[in-house]
Amino acid sequence: MRAFFTDVLLLFTFSANCQTHTTFRDTVNKFSIELSAGWKYRISATPPTIKLVAFADVDASQKVRDNFNVNVLEEAGSNLAAVTAKLLEYISAAEGYKLLDSGRLHNNAQPIFWMDETHVVKQNNTTVFSTVFVIYDTDKVYIYTATGDKDRISTAKPFFHRIGSTLKTGLAIRRETLKMVVPGLSSWKILFEGEDSVNYIKQLIPANETKENWQTTINQTFVKGIKVEKIHKVLDIFVTASKSETNLTKTTIINEVEGPGQKWALFKAETPYYPNDPRPESQLYYLLQGKDGVHVAFVAIREKQLSPEFVKKWTEIFRKSSLVYE
Numbered sequence: 001m002r003a004f005f006t007d008v009l010l011l012f013t014f015s016a017n018c019q020t021h022t023t024f025r026d027t028v029n030k031f032s033i034e035l036s037a038g039w040k041y042r043i044s045a046t047p048p049t050i051k052l053v054a055f056a057d058v059d060a061s062q063k064v065r066d067n068f069n070v071n072v073l074e075e076a077g078s079n080l081a082a083v084t085a086k087l088l089e090y091i092s093a094a095e096g097y098k099l100l101d102s103g104r105l106h107n108n109a110q111p112i113f114w115m116d117e118t119h120v121v122k123q124n125n126t127t128v129f130s131t132v133f134v135i136y137d138t139d140k141v142y143i144y145t146a147t148g149d150k151d152r153i154s155t156a157k158p159f160f161h162r163i164g165s166t167l168k169t170g171l172a173i174r175r176e177t178l179k180m181v182v183p184g185l186s187s188w189k190i191l192f193e194g195e196d197s198v199n200y201i202k203q204l205i206p207a208n209e210t211k212e213n214w215q216t217t218i219n220q221t222f223v224k225g226i227k228v229e230k231i232h233k234v235l236d237i238f239v240t241a242s243k244s245e246t247n248l249t250k251t252t253i254i255n256e257v258e259g260p261g262q263k264w265a266l267f268k269a270e271t272p273y274y275p276n277d278p279r280p281e282s283q284l285y286y287l288l289q290g291k292d293g294v295h296v297a298f299v300a301i302r303e304k305q306l307s308p309e310f311v312k313k314w315t316e317i318f319r320k321s322s323l324v325y326e
Helices: 080-091 150-164 231-242 308-319
Strands: 022-026 031-035 040-042 050-055 067-074 098-107 110-121 126-137 140-149 176-179 188-195 199-206 216-224 250-259 262-271 281-289 293-301 322-325
Touching (some): 022 050, 031 050, 080 110, 110 150, 126 150, 176 216, 176 293, 231 281, 262 308
Antiparallel strands (some): 022 031, 040 050, 067 140, 176 322, 216 293, 262 281, 281 293
């Protein structure tokens, strides 16, 4: 989905090259986990159960790059013992599997099963070391799996366990939010919602549409801690990013306001088709300097152009929105 910030998020470090320890939060799947300095991460699209993939920079001395992922699976009416038994049965079938150690711990009264094991990766015939943490919470199984070089077990194990011990479920925080009143919003569904120490991102589509075949999408991001002298700086970044994939994209600045307590801009980006996608896509962007950061909201539709009626309707929705804490 081109409307999902592919280029712009890189500008705002969503594919985070973490400068300090930071916490990633997925408010849809209700979990959080700490990311270490220097680690990068991405939101995985496939398989759909993998909600987060994180990895360290490449080290030439290592056969395997340190990495971890978080799986979230639906498992209604079960418990930690039952899901752990199923997991052990599955993992033990791996080639060269060897259980090194396992146990239980509690994090804020949340029981967690953990295990250390080695197995062979068939693709390259390499033996790797893995740490696995499992949590069962509200009909969901959360599985953290960290993998690294077998020859570095002595250093990888305590590091993998420290990260795993930060996995928490059911967390929520209050933040500055751009609250929009959208007619018929109750019939929309959240396609993605996630948060870290840098960004909060939310994407919605109509309930009867899919990620692959959407016709309309609303996207919101909040870039925390950013205060710009002029909103034009943010506008310039997003206009440039909108044109990065094809020179067929036409951008039009609709409004730009710079004043005391008033820093906001509206622009539209209209694309008849893309080099590798014949479908059109047009977006109307709203950029706003908030008290705690910069808010970016846009609505996208599968049309070559935005009609004046569409622009008027969504301009009113954006401008009538309010900043709240929730």
